[in-house]
Amino acid sequence: MSAANAVRTGLRGLGQTLITFGVIVLLFCFYELQITNIVAARSQDRLGDQLARSWAASRPTVPAAATGPAAAPAPSAPLPGDALARIYAPSLAGYEPRVVVEGVSVADLKEGGPGHIPGTAVPGAIGNVVLSGHRTTYGAPFNRWDELGPGAEVVVETRDSWFTYTVTGSQIVLPTAVEVTLPVPGKPGATPTERLLTMTTCNPEYSAAQRLIVSATLTATDRKSDGLPAALQAGA
Template sequence: EGVERSDLKEGPGHLPGSAPPGQLGNVVISGHRTTYGAPFNRLDELQLGDAVVVETRTTWYTYRVTGLSVVAPTAVEVTFPVPGDAGATPTQRLLTLTTCNPKYSAQTRLIVRALLQTPLAKAPGVLPPALRAGA
């Protein structure tokens, strides 16, 4: 939990105040592209329709990419429960991934948007289809 520099040294972080995975609103997760293990190094290679799987202690959440964009670092509206509309009530279960852009620079932010498709309760030997061999 957290997106401060010290949090992101440990890996991707969940923006406090953004929705938890699977809930109505916007789950916002930030990560580095080129340092601290570079967890989002290839984020720019995602394409529309690609699966993004978020794992929690109890559930796998599969989201499908609906858009990619590049914004200014000050564009906080991408993190709103309804991106771009601070006062709106959310009706969708969204995921927003954010990282610095381009690689080796913090000039802009790469934003990947995705929509929840399928939650799957975790159980021994059970993986979401997007993570199974051959998927």
């Protein structure tokens, strides 16, 4: 084989290798951006059913012969992956409410919604409720969170209540900046007096180099028996 033929053969083989590699990359991107979203949507349907059953099972009941006030069963602590609440972002046109799960493991965040960091406050409580969600893939529940400016409202639905949080600001931090998840963000050991919500996601899109932190404070609490909160009535 001449030197020229050897070069052509080598280039042909290199070209075929690059084409194969490109196809693999495209298939991986398709899986990450499309298939994971389909899987996450199915998980959200399942979690929505789980949430409805859980809330219905823990409603106060009164036996036929009873005359005293109804009492709700004592709620059990949520397990990792359990449906915990539902989150709404009414200022983001077209945003579909997501079921929040307990936990932020890789498996938990594949469920299509944000995860609640165990040990942080529960919705409505004094302290810092911390939720983490994907910016891309697996339903991308926090994909548009960079659009939530000061004054935007985020609503968290629990069994009996609507908690409306108003965004106070956002910041970009390194993944190591765990102080944003403290009961009083940035103040280790401080005693919380406010009812806060901190939402974290990767930044920029398609990268985990940084974290986008959106901070909010509780501005309204409504009983579900009274209907939708004001923040959700405009789109009702």
